[in-house]
Amino acid sequence: MDILRVENLEKDYEARAVGPVSFRLRAGEIGLIVGGSGSGKSTVLDVLYGTKRASRGSAFLCVGDGQRDLFDISVAELVSIRSVAIGYCTQFLPAIPGKLAADLANEAAYAETSSADITELLDRLALPQRLWNLPVSSWSGGEKQRLNIALAALRKPALILLDEPFSALDEALHPVVWSVLSALADEGSAMLIGVHKASSYTAGAETLVALD
Template structure:
């Protein structure tokens, strides 16, 4: 589904009246509500932080915006910066979700899901290759980002399965930052990093913002949040359990 730019204004992301619950099939179909009436917009060049205590639905909102979680109701509108056309990712069309991930939405999750026998360099380069970039060019750019994040070059050609947590996360960050997606989702990207690499990521986020990328993130690391946030949304206001 697509809508006109007049309906979405200049927002790259518009989340409208979204609700989400989980059905616990192993517990007699008990329905566990997560969020209700989620409404916000995300604009180019801003970093919006999803705040609030653990369990209110911050990561769930990120996963809904990326299409990992279906929604019960509402709309998640992603606007194409070139055409101005907005597409409803929340409608659940699998082909649309894949297209939007390729062209519009980057994502750094909390943990790297390493593909067996695929090297760190190839994992980072893959988002560029999928968009038609020459493999050699993509590998060179991937090496540059990994070097910036201080990943030892001896690890570039190895699968990340046996890497440390911090090394895996640097591969994860490099993969998410290597493209020029207009929207970038960050789920605690610095949680397992040392101070030096945390500062590198702060610089990388600022560069994205300067380039007009719209960033939506969760940062439990207060110094990172203070350094990059342009505004904060308290997800407690949307939590379906706030009255509990």
């Protein structure tokens, strides 16, 4: 089943930045948007999340029993759809001063998620306990990036957008993060990941959009 169907997405700034781009993403599929710096990966993810407006095109997302065009809905409906169906891991976690990882994780998790499950996930992502009671604003870039992924993994939305999820991580952590993303896909979340290039650890993910 297609969870997302994008048709002729275009984004212009002063000049054309992206498109037209069309692709489909199935439930449980990991799809890549591949392209060099400045090719438009973040722009595609931003317009799907609604932080930027598409200039033309459609993006049909399965919501409940129907489909909604993310480019043709009210702000209120977009906010409501995001809260249940879309997660966005940007390259940088906008940390609220004073917020602890434990607070963020508890807010993201469903009521039935046990604290042992949260602990296990943070451990798997190599986020040791010594960090949990430190404000997230003091964490390193790579630690924040992994926490962002942990928060998405706890929410398990139908669609997760990830912008360069490996950019601040050393190579040893790439398969660690990939295994968490693969497990999420196995549970049914579809993922769209912007990366500079496909690599060995992204094996199994299809390149849906090649930009340049």
